[in-house]
Amino acid sequence: KQEVTxxxxxxxxxxxxxxxLNCSFTDSAIYNLQWFRQDPGKGxxxxxxxxxxxxxxxxxxxxxxxxxxxxxxxxxxxxSQPGDSATxxxxxxxxxxxPLVFGKGTRLSVIA
Amino acid sequence: EAGVAQSPRYKIxxxxxxxAFWCNPISGHATLYWYQQILGQGxxxxxxxxxxxxxxxxxxxxxxxxxxxxxxVDSTLKIQPAKLEDSAVYLCASSxxxxxxxxFGSGTRLTVV
Numbered sequence: 001k002q003e004v005t006x007x008x009x010x011x012x013x014x015x016x017x018x019x020x021l022n023c024s025f026t027d028s029a030i031y032n033l034q035w036f037r038q039d040p041g042k043g044x045x046x047x048x049x050x051x052x053x054x055x056x057x058x059x060x061x062x063x064x065x066x067x068x069x070x071x072x073x074x075x076x077x078x079x080s081q082p083g084d085s086a087t088x089x090x091x092x093x094x095x096x097x098x099p100l101v102f103g104k105g106t107r108l109s110v111i112a
Numbered sequence: 113e114a115g116v117a118q119s120p121r122y123k124i125x126x127x128x129x130x131x132a133f134w135c136n137p138i139s140g141h142a143t144l145y146w147y148q149q150i151l152g153q154g155x156x157x158x159x160x161x162x163x164x165x166x167x168x169x170x171x172x173x174x175x176x177x178x179x180x181x182x183x184x185v186d187s188t189l190k191i192q193p194a195k196l197e198d199s200a201v202y203l204c205a206s207s208x209x210x211x212x213x214x215x216f217g218s219g220t221r222l223t224v225v
Contacts, residue, residue: 032210032213042218042219043201043219044155044205044216046216049212089154091154091214098210099145099157100145100155100157102155104152
């Protein structure tokens with residue numbers, strides 16, 4: 001059974017810092033990995049999708065990497081801003097349009 | 113493209129009452145999912161549809177939860193009767209293919225009192 005772990009559970013940083021969020025998964029036979037952002041009381045917003053043939057994806061100040069052999073993904077946020085404050089969720093799925101399996105998320109607070 | 117639409121946004125009901133949630137996926141997305149997210153947890157799958165057929169409902173508490181997908185487009189999720197532990201955010205997601213990723217709606221926050 002696939003299990004996804006996200007560390008740390010919560011993180012507080014001053015504005016302007018670069019930071020890394022970690023995601024690990026137990027079954028390396030995943031197909032794709034997707035990072036989401038969730039604001040309090042809201043739905044999930046997709047940030048980055050890393051497909052099986054890729055090792056990383058970038059969007060603006062965000063960079064996500066995937067190492068299937070070690071069962072790890074990292075989300076790097078450069079020059080953090082208060083608007084980045086949210087919960088970040090990592091989710092993996094196997095081939096065949098299978099459901100996402102989520103971690104519990106990392107709650108990020110960026111202090112001005 | 114329009115996103116995944118969900119309604120209502122919020123619902124407060126008393127225990128033992130019934131409630132229904134509605135989801136309209138992105139046009140052309142054959143796969144639709146309902147997830148339950150309890151406060152402080154990651155979303156957990158309740159049911160997966162492919163067109164109007166159920167692919168996986170192994171984690172759906174079938175004694176009280178039911179779901180259907182009408183004509184392979186809109187979907188409704190119903191709880192009857194509700195329990196206190198059903199208080200959660202109910203998220204609907206759809207996907208075109210495994211390579212396109214998943215798109216989520218804004219969710220319905222249910223409070224059972």
